[in-house]
Amino acid sequence: MTTTSDRVSGPLTQQVSQRVSQSVFDGSRLRVVLLVDVYDGAQQEFLEAYEHLCHQVASVPGHVSDQLCQSIENPSQWLITSEWESAPPFLTWVNSEEHVDMVAPLHNCVRDTRSLRFHIVRETGGPAAGVDSGQRRLQAAPRIGDGVIRHALTFTVKPGSEETVARILSGYTSPEPRVDDDTRLCRTSLFMHGNRVVRAIEVRGDLLAALRHVARQPEVRAVEEAINPYLEQQRDLDDPASARAFFTRAALPAVHHVTAARKMSDAVRQALYYPAREGCGMRLAELLAQQDEAAVDDPRGPVLCSTIFQRDDVVMRLIDVQGGLDGESVPVLGRGDGGRMAELTSLLDVEALGTDAAALADGDAARLLSLARMELVTDRCAPEA
Structure with a gap:
């Protein structure tokens, strides 16, 4: 069977199957977006918890990078983005007891969170420093x-x-x-x-x-x-x-x-x-x-x-x-x-x-x-x- 990950090149306009499909097994890179609403006055506690967390995550297999952003309109709103070699290693980690223990310190300082996961389909610019280009695979075609x-x-x-x-x-x-x-x-x-x-x-x-x-x-x-x-x-x-x-x-x-x-x-x-x-x-x-x-x-x-x-x-x-x-x-x-x-x-x-x-x-x-x-x-x- 030919899978999407077998077709890692080609224009975005290529013929796409009309069947409905979704999959974490495309082999393409994953972008994870975490929207966080921090309690007023808990920003420093949140930063300390994040610093501890990101050092631990850096050693997780499949993790490439992450970035922490704070809203310029509402300082209580934060955005954490991370990139992974593919979806399976991320899901293995995020569903583990290790992850439950890692994120526990965040619960005391955040009001609400929302996690979004996306395969990377296209991008501009060169590959990130220190990452082998062969690992930076894109989703070959959009799914329906x-x-x-x-x-x-x-x-x-x-x-x-x-x-x-x-x-x-x-x-x-x-x-x-x-x-x-x-x-x-x-x-x-x-x-x-x-x-x-x-x-x-x-x-x-x-x-x-x-x-x-x-x-x-x-x-x-x-x-x-x-x-x-x-x-x-x-x-x-x-x-x-x-x-x-x-x-x-x-x-x-x-x-x-x-x-x-x-x-x-x-x-x-x-x-x-x-x-x-x-x-x-x-x-x-x-x-x-x-x-x-x-x-x-x-x-x-x-x-x-x-x-x-x-x-x-x-x-x-x-x-x-x-x-x-x-x-x-x-x-x-x-x-x-x-x-x-x-x-x-x-x-x-x-x-x-x-x-x-x-x-x-x-x-x-x-x-x-x-x-x-x-x-x-x-x-x-x-x-x-």
Whole structure:
């Protein structure tokens, strides 16, 4: 398969596929923009925390540079930009416990933050000093979006409580989909695999505004309080620090999405859980993304839409499949070669899937599909505005 990163040169006006797609696996450089609103009088504390943080970040693999800016109109507003060799090393760091510890000193002096991530498509000027030009890859062509932001949350519950938790999570009243004039909730899909819960959401507009809107709804708060006793990681929703730590660790970002250019019909939403061996989550997600690129491009294939979510060693694949997963499994898993299938299974934590390496040694796609399949708890689409 030819990926975007394989085509690192060429005019911006080159032919672009009409399918909807997003990916962190382009191989191109990443620009991260962090907008920060600092409490009045806390500027010096913020500067000291930033200085400590930037010295630590400088040693993170994949980090190239960063810059701190202060608004000339409002001194409480700051801007931190950083450049990374590509998205995967940044995401590996930002989703790590190391990052949680690094940024903790900032929480006492900032009122609000907003993080934006961009692949660099074109630029003027020469390469930055000290960086090999071969590493400074640009995105070869713009991707086509559909205006939808995809995100997920995942957490585990105490073994034995799965049925109770599923009943609680399926019984809530959906919140009002309209957040404001620019933001709207589109779809919420909730699945379980053993004691792991994954809630995937689709939003048009501002993801952070949508998450805050949902958290304020009484019916949602009641459900969150009801499942608190069953969570493996304790949290206190009345304690901002406790709630922030929980949801930071629960965040499961979308690292790849593709929707076929052909019309979707008779689509059934399914989810597959792929626990990775320690340190192998990003590579496992990349392999699944490559498979789904090929599966969606197959005009006779059943896969119409796929989103890969990944954080650390948790990988989840959300797919819309024509007719569901009851048919032939190979097209759903992707028609990769035997070597790719063997690598995929070698990256899995087979014990977490309830099997052993010998059971998957022959690349049995149907067996893997059965083990990875998640149980649907609820799937709710908001009515069209």
